Amino acid sequence: MKTYGKNIRPVLLDTNIGLAAARNEGIKAALGRFVVNLDADDYID
16 A cells, blocks of 8 residues: 555444445545455456
8 A cells, every 4th residue: 555655545444334335435435536346356457
């Protein structure tokens, strides 16, 4: 994350709200035009 600097903003949640709700919170916090969801087994080439 340090490589990308201010282009990545972690969204930290105080409680476990589940996958779908956590993704929705991330989308709400997004500043860009596009959002990409990556799971633990995904990669971007």
